[in-house]
Amino acid sequence: MMQKKEIAVGVLGACGNIGRTHAHNIATYVDGARLAAVYDLDAEKTTAFAEPYGAKVMDSAEALIASPEVDAVLIASWDGTHADLAVKCIEAGKPVFCEKPLATTLEDAKKVVEAERAAGKRLVQVGFMRxxxxxxxxxxxxxxxxxxxxxxxxxxxxxxxxxxxxxxxxxxxxxxxxxxxxxxxxxxxxxxxxxxxxxxxxxxxxxxxxxxxxxxxxxxxxxxxxxxxxxxxxxxxxxxxxxxxxxxxxxxxxxxxxxxxxxxxxxxxxxxxxxxxxFVTAYRAELQHWVDHLRGLAAEPGPGTQDGYAAxxxxxxxxxxxxxxxxxxxxx
Missing domain, CATH: 3.30.360.10 (Dihydrodipicolinate Reductase; domain 2)
Structure with a gap:
């Protein structure tokens, strides 16, 4: 659990449809969180998107994950990148909200489960918003x-x-x-x-x-x-x-x-x-639950790697x- 008043969230894939939705919800509707940093392959579009929120535009996904200005990471990039980025977040000790699916192959899903097990603590929530x-x-x-x-x-x-x-x-x-x-x-x-x-x-x-x-x-x-x-x-x-x-x-x-x-x-x-x-309400509620759990305000975690793996x-x-x-x- 993070005993912080406010969680600084970095969003990967911030300019896709789901990324924009998540980033906007973090910046606007989720209590106890702020949009600290964003990254997307389209640098120009990302800069324009980040400006109204005062979020920092990072040069790479790795830079965002490693940044001391980011407490937790939200992965909203294309499906095939989810597992690799989730593993990098886990190895960096950063809690991560990974949009569904956890991975596009069972082999990659296993890598995420194994990385979290090696970390010795639960770090991943999967975006099963329903x-x-x-x-x-x-x-x-x-x-x-x-x-x-x-x-x-x-x-x-x-x-x-x-x-x-x-x-x-x-x-x-x-x-x-x-x-x-x-x-x-x-x-x-x-x-x-x-x-x-x-x-x-x-x-x-x-x-x-x-x-x-x-x-x-x-x-x-x-x-x-x-x-x-x-x-x-x-x-x-x-x-x-x-x-x-x-x-x-x-x-x-x-x-x-x-x-x-x-x-x-x-x-x-x-x-x-x-x-x-x-699913307007569901998308906001799942992020609020994620942040509340990180802040120690929600005892039960959301769907995690075992749910992502089973799917x-x-x-x-x-x-x-x-x-x-x-x-x-x-x-x-």
């Missing part, structure tokens, strides 16, 4: 109360309006479905045992090498069957849905609370454009299942 979403929290409380009996199935939908042309079939797992992997583990309180993937006809909006959408199937250790529609190019908007089917009833994630507007010959409700509209184990099995078309065991 655990901090008020609606998912309500779902878990209802499920844990036992009033609806045991869970039997989970139906999930993850639709994103569009993805870059270079987005790959495997990234549907490591970048998108990774959220459902974690949130289902968290909701059910158990690991996954086997997984599979099915491919329907691809949308015309997907790149030539991308299979989109995908149907991800997962089974938990107790036998709960989970299906996840993963659509990276839904065209119409961003939509996240989840329904737990239990012995005595169901628990459904509410549709985004947008006004229902009736006008001439139509009735319409707005759909979020992307994640920045849907990577399932993701690797799913990528294998994409290739075999079979049910694959989830084994480390």
């Amino acid at each position: 655990r901090f979403d008020p609606d998912y929290i309500k779902m878990k409380k209802i499920l844990d109360s036992g009033e609806l009996g045991a869970p039997l199935m989970a139906h999930c939908i993850s639709r994103t309006r569009s993805h870059p042309a270079h987005h790959t079939t495997a990234q549907h797992i490591t970048n998108i479905a990774i959220h459902e992997i974690d949130i289902c583990r968290w909701l059910l309180g158990e690991d996954l045992s086997e997984v599979s993937v099915r491919f329907p006809r691809s949308t015309q909006f997907a790149g030539p090498e991308l299979k989109d959408p995908q149907l991800v199937l997962m089974q938990s250790e107790s036998g709960v069957l989970i299906d996840v529609e993963v659509s990276g190019n839904s065209y119409y908007g961003y939509e996240i849905l989840c329904e737990l089917v239990c012995e005595k009833g169901t628990i459904r994630l509410p549709v985004s609370a947008e006004p229902l507007v009736r006008s001439y010959l139509q009735c319409a409700q707005a759909i979020p454009e992307d994640w920045t509209n849907r 990577c184990v399932a993701a690797e099995a799913l990528i294998h299942a994409q290739q075999t078309g079979q049910w694959e065991p989830v084994t480390a």
Whole structure:
């Protein structure tokens, strides 16, 4: 724990969409923290971004991690860099908030787990922000109360309006479905045992090498069957849905609370454009929890390397299942 009044946070990948969101939240909404330093490959854009916050622009990721002006590091760079940067933070003794995924391969995820184990203390929180979403929290409380009996199935939908042309079939797992992997583990309180993937006809909006959408199937250790529609190019908007089917009833994630507007010959409700509209509260809450834990104000840590690693184990099995078309065991 850091017994400091204010945590000086450095953000890596500060000019990407998620990096800008995290940096802005640290600078504006999170109590007990300040945006001390930023780094991104685009130096000119980074300088312009940092100026209003009074944050120092660093010359490299390594310089930011090593800086005595930085107490803790937030990693929001592209997915493939997460593990290497997390290890460098751990070796420097700096607490780190690592945006999901912890790593894009199981081998790299192991390196982070081993580095933290060697450090002898917990230093990493992984950005599984749905655990901090008020609606998912309500779902878990209802499920844990036992009033609806045991869970039997989970139906999930993850639709994103569009993805870059270079987005790959495997990234549907490591970048998108990774959220459902974690949130289902968290909701059910158990690991996954086997997984599979099915491919329907691809949308015309997907790149030539991308299979989109995908149907991800997962089974938990107790036998709960989970299906996840993963659509990276839904065209119409961003939509996240989840329904737990239990012995005595169901628990459904509410549709985004947008006004229902009736006008001439139509009735319409707005759909979020992307994640920045849907999970505003969750993104701020996860960072507040991270900072509170570092300051000794929150006893329970957020999702850590073991959660990140478990998600990577399932993701690797799913990528294998994409290739075999079979049910694959989830084994480390």
